Amino acid sequence: MSGDLLLMGVIVGVHGIRGEVKIKTFSESPDAIAAYGALRSKAGTEKFKFKRHRVAKGVLVAKLIGVNDRNAAEALRGTELYLPRASLPELSDAEEFYHADLVGLRAEQPDGTLLGSVIALQNFGGGDMVEIEPEGGGETLFVPFTHEAVPDVSIDEGRIVVVRPEEIE
Numbered sequence: 001m002s003g004d005l006l007l008m009g010v011i012v013g014v015h016g017i018r019g020e021v022k023i024k025t026f027s028e029s030p031d032a033i034a035a036y037g038a039l040r041s042k043a044g045t046e047k048f049k050f051k052r053h054r055v056a057k058g059v060l061v062a063k064l065i066g067v068n069d070r071n072a073a074e075a076l077r078g079t080e081l082y083l084p085r086a087s088l089p090e091l092s093d094a095e096e097f098y099h100a101d102l103v104g105l106r107a108e109q110p111d112g113t114l115l116g117s118v119i120a121l122q123n124f125g126g127g128d129m130v131e132i133e134p135e136g137g138g139e140t141l142f143v144p145f146t147h148e149a150v151p152d153v154s155i156d157e158g159r160i161v162v163v164r165p166e167e168i169e
Contacts, residue, residue, distance in 0.1 A: 004085050005082040006083055007082055008026055008033045008039060008081050009024055009060070011076045011077055012024045012077070014070055014074050017070045018063070018068070019064070019067040019069050021062055021067065021077075029055075031054075031055050031060055040081070048081060049065045050062055050065070099121045102121060102130065103118055104118065109161070114135050116133045116135045117132065117133055118131070119132065119140065129145060130143045130144075130160070130162070143162050143164065
């Protein structure tokens with residue numbers, strides 16, 4: 001993915017018969033993505049504008065302009081929604097970052113030993129997890145994205161420090 005586009009959500013289902021979609025968002029609050037303007041597909045070939053939206057059960061239920069019935073909404077299931085990075089607010093604090101900024105960073109232990117590189121941030125329902133591809137290959141490692149497990153994130157240095165919980169040693 002281009003560094004100019006950030007994944008903001010994915011259409012995970014439909015709601016009702018009038019073309020509303022359910023969007024799993026990757027913003028701090030589910031309805032925040034509606035404030036940034038039109039979303040687009042990864043390829044940029046489709047644009048999605050909100051007509052109205054509301055939060056229900058942790059997802060954004062939205063009526064998108066031009067999506068007028070359940071069949072049209074169903075056809076969008078699985079569509080990833082992106083925003084140009086320039087549409088998002090500038091970060092004012094060195095401690096702030098977008099999750100996409102973590103992808104590609106080195107993952108190191110506190111003593112500097114290289115674990116691998118960050119390939120994604122995932123959330124399977126129990127909180128954010130950093131997915132790390134081990135140096136030299138093998139099965140990816142998931143580490144809770146908490147201050148205890150990831151005490152240092154340094155975008156400028158291109159690394160995160162990972163304290164591996166005992167159960168995944």
